[in-house]
Amino acid sequence: MAITDADTVLVLGAGTSAPFGLPLGGVLIDKIRERIRSEIAHALGRDFTSRLQEASVSYAAFYRMPFYGAVGSRHIKWNGNSGQIMQSVNADLERIQNLEKLLANQTSETIDDFIVENPDYADLAKIGIAVEFMMGCYDFDDYRHAVKPFSSRITSPQNGLEIRNWIHLLINVIRQGIRSGNVSAENKIRVITFNYDTILEHVLSEQFSNSQLMQGKNYQDFVEIVHVHGQCGELNEQIASPQKRCVSWAQGIHVVNEPDVPGEILQARQTAREWVEQAGEIYLCGFAFARPNLRLLGLEQPQLHRRRLFVHNYDGNVGLNRTAKTLESEWVSVEINEATPDRPMQICDWIRTGYLGEIG
Template sequence: MFDKQTVLVLGAGASCQYGYPLGGKLVEDLIGLHNNEFMRNELALIGKTCEHYKVFEQVLKEAMPPSIDFFLETRPDFIEMGKLAIAYKILVHEGPNITARGIKSAWYHMLLDALGNTPAKIIANKLSIVTFNYDRSLEHFLHTAIKARFNLNDVQAAEVVASIPIVHVYGQIGLLPWQKGADDAKLPWGCAGTTGTALKASKSIKIICEENTHESPTLVQSRQLLAEADTTYILGFGFHEENCLRLGLDQKSGSRQGGRYGLSDARVYILEQKYGLKLHGQQDSDIPWLLENCKRYLASSSG
């Protein structure tokens, strides 16, 4: 178990093994949705047509942003359609395979194994999770697996999962039915085929320009967790400078480790010096290799 204050910071690479797109791939996936019948129905709910969406697609193509959230921060005129499209593309990836151990390089079950073999031990962990991802796959996995492993009901399993703070920096595509919160923000797992679900899910996605950056509750909580952590592990993270600064990585504290997938030697050196990080791995290693190494970091920190 994690007996010291530990924070996991998750980027898109941490969810991609479960079918979710990386930042750049998500941008690509949003282009062409004007032909999607479900999206046309969702657009109609906000008074938009496929012609409106085509304009959004064209600007997105020309902008070539590294991620959709950064694009929407500078183009608030597209926020409503953009959030709707994000919600739809994330929802369609919700399936029954999340709890399968057979997924190549899947690591959620490894995390649960490290947390302990009883509900009481899991609750006693000093682990917090800060994620930049919109998806709910980790919460769904933990609730489903804990419920089955320990013969718990929905409420009991929810209490165990709730003992692990999971902060979605930019929001998530709705709460799961067993999570605490407003009923109008809740959506069942795997509900992508129902008209209105993407619109409902989009309401829980946060774009920074919609609120004061420094006073965003999720960012304040995230910075506090990192500042108080003895150890921080950064998984599947792109290290975009704005995200690093928003997390307060420039305020060095505790031990910080992560993977260097896609980073040149020069970039690794800069990040390590600037943020007090220790980055592991190889530049040309793929995401599965990175997650395998992240598993080792997790295992080494648990007792």
């Protein structure tokens, strides 16, 4: 029983990014709305057009108005190194006002649901997600930026608690699998992620080969990752234009039930379904068990072979437990860790308990 065994899959949901300070789907609705309001307040009493122009083209001004800067960058006419914002931005400015009102009175539980329910504002909402992730993944000042220390041994989430970096523990499980001969280029660890961020890939690239025995080895030779909802892109140390990077990241986001999904996302989802169909053991971590995502993976399909599901439930959420248990059948067993709101189980503790296998 380990993710290093053949025919196993690790499924990651948004909860696995929370220890690194990134907001969850429901919180994103409020975060984007609050950012729009704060950026408007920042520009009050000043020449808004001038502020928007600066935020859209200037590195130094971006982090003060990142949402408006990213949206405005789509309307910049460049003449050499000089950029001028065009009148076409006015239509987006009006849409931003409407977006803020929609978000303030939204019944949708997550930003993904909001995007599906409000397709005319999907592009702006996705830019909002990208901006929140950009500001959550980088430290900015007037002249420079740096990727936040996601590779550190200890993570510092927003609630101030310091907890062990769970990706470090995952690396230890994988290394143990390599030493035992279970993990190889022919039998890679399979990871399905619903997350838009690439913190997992970043930490793996930074830390996988940081021991003498693993020196020179590339994690991609042992781990295969598919993003079924798309991704924002790599966490590069150098970003020439954070405004354009946010727009690019937004274009990489494709939520479930959204029409006109590009071919590479359809292929990623097909690969994920094939992995799940073949798997005898599935490990689900930080995963909310939303019905559309269960259907995307094919987990609600009747099974004709033995399957075991191992579920991480951070705080003993009753709805998650109930939904997970509906997947049980004569052929499928579901094991969920014990936790309560008063005594939650961190992801690092779930891994330490041995759910993913021997840490080594």
